[in-house]
Amino acid sequence: MNIVKILIVEDDRPFASMLGKYLARNNYTPIRAHSTQEAKRLLDKEEPDLILTDVRLPDEDGLSLLETIKTIKKELPVILMTSFGQVKSAVAAMKKGAHEYITKPIDHEELLRIIEEATSSPKPTQKPTSTPSSKPDFIKGKSAAFQQTLEQAHLVAETDLSVLILGESGTGKEYLSRYIHDHSTRSDKPFVAVDCGALSKDLAGSELFGHVKGAFTGATSNKEGQFSAANTGTLFLDEIGNLSYDIQVQLLRAIEERTIRKVGDTTPQKVDVRIIAATNEPLGEQTSSENFREDLYHRINEFQIDIPPLRERSEDLMDFVEQFIQTYNQEFGRNVTSISPEAKQLIKNYRWPGNIRELKNVIRRAVLLEKSTSLSPASLPDFLSTRSALESKADLKSMKQNREITMIKETLIKTNYNKSKTARLLNIDRSTLYDKIKKYDLEVFIDQRGE
Numbered sequence: 001m002n003i004v005k006i007l008i009v010e011d012d013r014p015f016a017s018m019l020g021k022y023l024a025r026n027n028y029t030p031i032r033a034h035s036t037q038e039a040k041r042l043l044d045k046e047e048p049d050l051i052l053t054d055v056r057l058p059d060e061d062g063l064s065l066l067e068t069i070k071t072i073k074k075e076l077p078v079i080l081m082t083s084f085g086q087v088k089s090a091v092a093a094m095k096k097g098a099h100e101y102i103t104k105p106i107d108h109e110e111l112l113r114i115i116e117e118a119t120s121s122p123k124p125t126q127k128p129t130s131t132p133s134s135k136p137d138f139i140k141g142k143s144a145a146f147q148q149t150l151e152q153a154h155l156v157a158e159t160d161l162s163v164l165i166l167g168e169s170g171t172g173k174e175y176l177s178r179y180i181h182d183h184s185t186r187s188d189k190p191f192v193a194v195d196c197g198a199l200s201k202d203l204a205g206s207e208l209f210g211h212v213k214g215a216f217t218g219a220t221s222n223k224e225g226q227f228s229a230a231n232t233g234t235l236f237l238d239e240i241g242n243l244s245y246d247i248q249v250q251l252l253r254a255i256e257e258r259t260i261r262k263v264g265d266t267t268p269q270k271v272d273v274r275i276i277a278a279t280n281e282p283l284g285e286q287t288s289s290e291n292f293r294e295d296l297y298h299r300i301n302e303f304q305i306d307i308p309p310l311r312e313r314s315e316d317l318m319d320f321v322e323q324f325i326q327t328y329n330q331e332f333g334r335n336v337t338s339i340s341p342e343a344k345q346l347i348k349n350y351r352w353p354g355n356i357r358e359l360k361n362v363i364r365r366a367v368l369l370e371k372s373t374s375l376s377p378a379s380l381p382d383f384l385s386t387r388s389a390l391e392s393k394a395d396l397k398s399m400k401q402n403r404e405i406t407m408i409k410e411t412l413i414k415t416n417y418n419k420s421k422t423a424r425l426l427n428i429d430r431s432t433l434y435d436k437i438k439k440y441d442l443e444v445f446i447d448q449r450g451e
């Protein structure tokens, strides 16, 4: 798999760090600079494939950085991050050759789409300056299990109830929350997604509620938090179980009193935000172990929606495959028009522990590799066939191995591909885990997500 290096130029360190972690989780290699000077140094040293820069930076602004880059590395795509109200800068940026601009608060899905487009296709010299990209295509499928989920989503969308979405990693919790927002009366207002799992303990308060200048070392200016960014709209809190106890207290107050206080400030600020939270670990269990406050749990769980794992939506599987093939045909300029029966069988036999995200990654890679018009097993990663080959043998040894592969994969996903944690949970040492990863050819599986 190609390594795509992205240089993030952003002086807001917590935000840069969050963005970096998000890109790393999506198989990119982030590098961070906090000023244009630092960015210029890293341009030569690191040779990034793409630049993602803020417009406002402490030394020069992102537009001058863009100009410099266009004179030395004309082909290097630059994406600017602008705030609402900086439309003029955005238009100027497009004229100066920026690949695209994206408005803060960043819509993560949109960012990924723009990055994928910028790094995989030949660059158009000029792009329309007007509207930011449209919303992602939401695949509804036809399985009874998901139709029920959708029905609940429609029902709750019409209300202002807080929603808790439960589902394994990659089942589409963020996608569904966006869908609920799009079908609510707040649809023309901001939708802001926060990955609570990527927030550091120290900076989570500032990220969510904002801070005032001087509130802590490094707080060189006032900053609005994600609550303010989502005001009048919807705030999606992913991996909510990761919030510290202190932040849980503040969050509860923000939801109940509809007011927030910035870090370092005592003045309450009114906010009107609809909360949708998500978790892939049952919070009920965490409340009994006192990791998660029970009062907050009940407050965010006014309505619960469960998303079934992909393996329980077998009727939807090929809908996703076909749609993803179309998407990547367009993106990579391929012409895959069918799927060979063998490839179809491999896709159907696999358990998809990483759910829709894993499927999407597998199809992206397959479309990129496929030379003919029919998707063949050769373009699919080995781990799909390893498992099926083992499955076809009904002996005890193969069945044991099969179970072992599944457990390793599921634990890797659970620990966000952290091998030390995985080994600990599986009660084996790291070297045994490495041996098994090698033996079962699981490197490709791990590459889907990166560490």
Ligand SMILES: Nc1ncnc2c1ncn2[C@@H]1O[C@H](COP(=O)(O)OP(=O)(O)OP(=O)(O)O)[C@@H](O)[C@H]1O
Residues within 6 Å of the ligand: 137, 138, 139, 140, 167, 168, 169, 170, 171, 172, 173, 174, 175, 176, 238, 278, 280, 356, 357, 360
């Ligand atoms: N209904 C859908 N239609 C099209 N694509 C989808 C749908 N649901 C999910 N996806 C795809 O699957 C990927 C994972 O979705 P999403 O990020 O919403 O999952 P998640 O459950 O929030 O994951 P995590 O638990 O890791 O945060 C997305 O990038 C999206 O492309």
